[in-house]
Amino acid sequence: KVQHSSAIKKKKGRRYCCGYPISIFFIVVNEFCERFSYYGMRAVLVLYFRYFLLWDDDLATSIYHAFVALCYLTPILGAIIADSWLGKFKTIIYLSIVYAIGQVTMAISTIHDITDANRDGTPDNFTFHIALSMLGLILIALGTGGIKPCVAAFGGDQFQEHQSRQLNTFFSVFYLCINAGSLLSTLITPLKSVASTLMVFIAGSGMYVKTDPEGNIMWSVCKCIGFAIKNRFRHRSSSYPKREHWMDWANEKYDKLLIAQIKMVLKVLFLYIPLPMFWTLFDQKGSRWTLQATTMSGDFVSILISTVNPILILTLVPIMDRLIFPLIQKCGLNFSPLKRMTVGMLFAAMAFVSAALVQIEIDKTLPNFPSSSESQLKVVNTYSTTLNVTISPNEHLLIESFGSSADYVTFDHQDITVSLNTNPVITKAFSLIKGGRQTLIIPSDPTVMRDFVLRHGEQWCEFSRKFGFGASYTFLIPSTVFSDDCESITEVEDMKPNSVHMALQIPQYFLITTGEVMFSVTGLQFSYSQAPKNMKSVLQAGWLCTNAVGNIIVLIVAELGKLPKQWAEYLLFASLLVAVSIIFSIMAYFYTYIDPAEIEAQVRKEQGLEPEEMEKETLEMEEKDEDQKNEQGVKQTKI
Numbered sequence: 005k006v007q008h009s010s011a012i013k014k015k016k017g018r019r020y021c022c023g024y025p026i027s028i029f030f031i032v033v034n035e036f037c038e039r040f041s042y043y044g045m046r047a048v049l050v051l052y053f054r055y056f057l058l059w060d061d062d063l064a065t066s067i068y069h070a071f072v073a074l075c076y077l078t079p080i081l082g083a084i085i086a087d088s089w090l091g092k093f094k095t096i097i098y099l100s101i102v103y104a105i106g107q108v109t110m111a112i113s114t115i116h117d118i119t120d121a122n123r124d125g126t127p128d129n130f131t132f133h134i135a136l137s138m139l140g141l142i143l144i145a146l147g148t149g150g151i152k153p154c155v156a157a158f159g160g161d162q163f164q165e166h167q168s169r170q171l172n173t174f175f176s177v178f179y180l181c182i183n184a185g186s187l188l189s190t191l192i193t194p195l196k197s198v199a200s201t202l203m204v205f206i207a208g209s210g211m212y213v214k215t216d217p218e219g220n221i222m223w224s225v226c227k228c229i230g231f232a233i234k235n236r237f238r239h240r241s242s243s244y245p246k247r248e249h250w251m252d253w254a255n256e257k258y259d260k261l262l263i264a265q266i267k268m269v270l271k272v273l274f275l276y277i278p279l280p281m282f283w284t285l286f287d288q289k290g291s292r293w294t295l296q297a298t299t300m301s302g303d304f305v306s307i308l309i310s311t312v313n314p315i316l317i318l319t320l321v322p323i324m325d326r327l328i329f330p331l332i333q334k335c336g337l338n339f340s341p342l343k344r345m346t347v348g349m350l351f352a353a354m355a356f357v358s359a360a361l362v363q364i365e366i367d368k369t370l371p372n373f374p375s376s377s378e379s380q381l382k383v384v385n386t387y388s389t390t391l392n393v394t395i396s397p398n399e400h401l402l403i404e405s406f407g408s409s410a411d412y413v414t415f416d417h418q419d420i421t422v423s424l425n426t427n428p429v430i431t432k433a434f435s436l437i438k439g440g441r442q443t444l445i446i447p448s449d450p451t452v453m454r455d456f457v458l459r460h461g462e463q464w465c466e467f468s469r470k471f472g473f474g475a476s477y478t479f480l481i482p483s484t485v486f487s488d489d490c491e492s493i494t495e496v497e498d499m500k501p502n503s504v505h506m507a508l509q510i511p512q513y514f515l516i517t518t519g520e521v522m523f524s525v526t527g528l529q530f531s532y533s534q535a536p537k538n539m540k541s542v543l544q545a546g547w548l549c550t551n552a553v554g555n556i557i558v559l560i561v562a563e564l565g566k567l568p569k570q571w572a573e574y575l576l577f578a579s580l581l582v583a584v585s586i587i588f589s590i591m592a593y594f595y596t597y598i599d600p601a602e603i604e605a606q607v608r609k610e611q612g613l614e615p616e617e618m619e620k621e622t623l624e625m626e627e628k629d630e631d632q633k634n635e636q637g638v639k640q641t642k643i
């Protein structure tokens with residue numbers, strides 16, 4: 005009772021603005037700064053691996069995905085610390101310090117002068133830099149992941165039970181801040197942002213509602229589940245009467261309230277099983293879709309593509325919240341949170357169908373590369389006259405001087421003989437590389453061959469033309485050329501530039517972001533509303549874990565190899581998500597929404613704890629009155 009009254013006393017310090025507790029301002033600004041720091045660092049991480057640590061593409065991508073997965077696994081640790089030991093407020097403070105140390109460690113690891121004794125611009129001891137950066141990344145993952153479930157749940161704690169509308173708006177604004185932070189971080193450098201994150205959070209210290217942790221709750225949960233399983237196994241004979249729920253087998257030893265709370269959490273966690281599939285598709289934005297963009301044309305659009313998701317979130321969240329959802333409600337349709345999440349999944353599946361269609365368009369324009377048993381050859385003629393080139397047995401090409409064969413010629417054998425109609429006729433045998441592309445250059449006259457560098461010292465030729473994305477060229481430089489006759493240099497296009505414009509990716513980004521708003525924002529709210537009071541952070545962590553599992557699936561899929569056609573892989577993922585969303589909708593159909601506070605009150609009542617409950621209710625009523633007075637006070641002051 006003493007502990008309870010002290011919690012209520014703290015609640016009485018609440019201050020309001022427009023019906024919202026002022027304390028949430030500090031929490032959303034804190035989230036904005038944290039995401040600014042996280043995404044700013046993440047944006048340059050692969051580049052750091054690739055160009056500073058000199059790792060290859062595969063290693064850089066794998067470590068990057070492993071880091072992202074770790075960031076969404078550590079929430080479990082943060083939630084356990086918060087709900088069982090330190091409480092959310094202190095956990096956020098301590099883990100933010102760990103986060104800041106991680107960022108500083110990471111920053112130090114990028115200073116090559118530390119080990120560059122000979123000052124040649126490259127570090128002398130890569131092991132030192134790798135070890136330091138890995139330590140930094142682990143600390144960052146611990147910090148960012150650890151505080152993530154606590155910040156969302158701590159924000160939710162600032163509201164009272166009758167403020168469910170404000171609570172939903174809070175989660176939407178919270179999501180907006182995540183994306184505003186990430187958007188800004190791609191535009192400006194995230195300098196000192198972890199320090200600001202911490203300072204903003206501490207600034208609101210006096211205004212927060214801080215609920216105390218209830219002992220080592222996770223340990224009690226594990227012991228209770230373990231006991232229920234053991235007890236069920238001991239009474240497996242059919243002579244024992246069945247119990248309504250398998251957790252009821254813990255009734256003999258554990259508190260009914262704890263059992264009821266575990267049941268609530270398990271019910272939601274079970275519902276989460278199919279959800280990682282959504283994130284598997286969502287997270288391919290950063291890998292497969294980015295690779296798809298590299299085979300497309302468009303300069304400035306590439307910047308837009310990297311920021312299109314947060315920009316769309318900033319526009320779609322208010323549109324959905326203020327227009328679409330109320331409109332659906334007005335039409336008398338019950339668009340419950342789980343239905344929204346199912347529709348969100350279907351949107352993500354549609355995004356992948358759109359990606360497949362774009363891929364089919366791209367494939368039409370991509371060069372036809374040789375299969376592993378074929379070889380391809382292009383012939384370039386730098387001879388002074390047009391030549392008739394015969395490639396055995398029956399390929400005849402007419403190539404004018406300083407020109408090339410129209411395209412690569414494909415052979416299903418490797419040994420060829422090339423004959424030229426020069427005087428005398430020249431014939432030469434070649435062995436081509438299997439599965440490769442080669443160019444055969446017919447020299448002008450081997451005796452007068454000379455080197456020419458396109459831009460070097462005295463001799464240079466400037467090309468003002470723009471080279472297309474993805475194209476490849478060969479320059480034919482006559483042996484007689486000097487800097488004043490650049491015109492005689494001929495350009496042969498080996499590979500055509502990409503011609504499918506990046507703007508075609510916008511529909512798939514629009515669809516996946518619409519899906520994200522329906523799925524992710526709703527999932528965040530749902531996880532908070534369905535969790536018992538003492539396990540709010542744990543359920544937030546469970547929700548974030550679905551993202552970690554999704555990322556791990558991406559890693560496995562990338563390692564296992566791909567289908568021969570990329571568009572087929574996109575369609576496969578889309579169909580998998582449709583199948584998963586059907587399973588999820590069936591599970592959702594059988595899920596009954598609960599009010600955890602009401603269930604807890606009911607169990608307490610059954611346990612004969614009415615007096616305390618009544619006292620709490622009375623206190624809450626008093627508090628509600630006081631809050632209303634507060635709100636009116638604010639309004640009157642405004643008037």
Ligand SMILES: CC(C)C[C@H](NC(=O)[C@@H](N)CC(C)C)C(=O)O
Pocket residue numbers: 039043182183186187313314317520524548551
């Ligand atoms: C697991 C998530 C809820 C991740 C969430 N991401 C987003 O909101 C993205 N739209 C951001 C974008 C820049 C990829 C987060 O908390 O970062």
